[in-house]
Amino acid sequence: MINVVDEIKKIKADRLISITSVPKDGGDTLYYHFSFNDQVEIKEFSIEVPKGEKVESAITVYENAALLEAELTELFGVKFEGNPHSGQRLFQAEGSEGPKRCINIGTNRVKKDA
């Protein structure tokens, strides 16, 4: 599992705006977008997630990560550890297996994750 919570805590941002997944070499680069300095600036914290690797959920620091992570799980197959909402279907019908609508930009890493 890739630990991110300690790093995120150190950043001391005003707010988590969003999390973006950009597919790379079969895995993903995750960008955490934070706002700083009374919401004036935006900075990114990024991590490389190899295929199949789980990422620690940021929900303990930012509650709104619940939905953002659930979206990435369902649409891109990025797995998060410690997000109690990860089982809650947001975009897919109950009983279907995800991810169905991912990913790779123009090339190979399509299909479902293993």
Add this chain to the structure above:
Amino acid sequence: MHEKIFPIGPQHPSLKEPIFLKLHVDGSYITKAEFNLGYTHRGVEKCAEGYLLDTALHAVQRTCGICSQCHSMAFLNAVEPMTGVQVPEKVYLQRLITAELERIHSHLLWGGVMAHEIGLETLFMYYWREREHILDIFDELTGNRVHHSPDLIGTAKRSFNKENLQMVLEKLDLVEPEIKELRNVMENHDVITSRFKKHGNIPKKMAEDLDLVGPTARASGVNYDVRQNAPYMAYGIKELKVKPVIRSEGDSWGRTMIRCDEIFESMRLVRKACEMIDPNEEVPKKKNLIAKGDFSRGRTEAPRGENFHFVAIENNRIKRLKLRTPTLANVISYARIMEGEDITDVPVIVMSLDPCISCMERVAVIRNGKQENWTSHELFEGKKYD
């Protein structure tokens, strides 16, 4: 007591767009709420991937039928600095006028729908009558009533002339007294006050913890408006500084009054921008631009709140586009604020958050390097990739 599950949606008379609310009720009181999304995916993010910036802009501008200009501006906020293009002030002012008119149009649309939800059909028609005037302005300025699409990277498709600006000011003078009257109705109507006040409470702490945005957050006392905190384009001009409306109630009533008052602030900005704009200046012609850098991001204050765009570029084409719409940021509060409410108040609470579901559900799909036409079956079931 026996707890039962009461489903609302995805197709329901009180919902204007499909969303599924699963309410656990004890009698008529809600003990727990869950929601499901995903009934109106359109693949906007994926539509843009692989395309040149100019082409991607067409897809981005069609993300939402209400805040089309704000999506366009967020995208341009991200990509224009990467291209290094110098944007003239007139173009920025034109964008501001369109964006603020869009806010007026959005809040009037919302006011009508809210009136409809509580059975005030006449009020609904009055709201939408005024909205028609704003749509007429869009028609005059951009040629389109809904998807205005007036922008190009670094410039605009056309220059607003003297007659255009005159028409804007005349229309605003025409609708302002009517909108003031509608605000008075909203403020003093017994049915509205009794059903809105103290329902759907979002305390300031909850709004901050959940990172809510827009009027939803500002109605709970959170002083955050992108136009004020991080001014972009013409919002950085001294005369066009935004004075956000902040309230402290945090309930459906507070969110209603915020939107009513924001209309007048938008009118002030539009009038000021019309004064400042030079009607004789022509906007520059479109140039072929090369974007430098790997990624960028932009944000705008859409009618529903902060709108965030992330754009990753590869070979001057879109590698990845991510849109975080304000409704996606606010939808997380749904489950919380429903708890403890009566089931009859659900439509009002949902509408007080002004959700834009199809704007929120963008989604990524696979194109695999080739442009393909997809059936909805293929899109939703992923059959092409099994």
